Amino acid sequence: MKLFGLLLLAIASTTGLATGAFAGTRPRYGGILRLTLREAPTSLDPGNSLQPETQSLRSLSRLVFDTLVNVDVHGHSRAGLATSWQAEPGNQRWRFNLRHGVTFHDGTAVSPDAIAASLRTANPNWKVFATGDAVVIECDVATPTLPAIVALPRYGIAKRSGGGLKGTGPFAIDHWEPGKKLTLGARDDYWEDAPL
DSSP states (O other): OOOHHHHHHHHHHHHHHTTTTTTTOOOOOOOOOOOOSSOOOOOOOOTTTTSSOOOHHHHHHHHOOOOOOETTTTOOOOSEEEEEEOTTTTTEEEEEOOOOSOOOSSSSSOOHHHHHHHHHOOOOTSSSEEEEEEEEOOOOOTTTHHHHTTSSSGGGGEEEEEOOHHHHHHHHEEEETTEEEEEEEEOOHHHHHHOO
């Protein structure tokens, strides 16, 4: 086994794999990404309950709209627009502490009031309000899985104004013809990492 490992190391070093021959290769930013979806969405609004929820629409929504919480590949909740969260005893009332410095695609700052309004649109049964730098969600019943629920794409944070729709995600809507064509542009000022 050790001999095989040494032999593999020798081959890798002579072919340049171990010396970083590919280290000079960097990702290319910009360009155009073209996708074809089986079902063209008629609405991009994550809170639109009339739009059938499909895998392609969920994936598309994640490009444009961030959620308070993200779920990793192992099913663990991690910070999104909320940096931390905590439930009061009984798991009926939750407080989500918000990330600072996040903007909508039009450059306006994301406020606790804007997040609360977006969540109220997505779920009218919740009582959602802003308090300081946080958002509080009160449910009718105990909801111990609320962080995983607000990680769903339908709870993507959207600013709805003047018939337009702005998100906080890594891509902004440049042009959209409902049911036909959608053009997204990468954001250089995205709060997490610049998209490729």
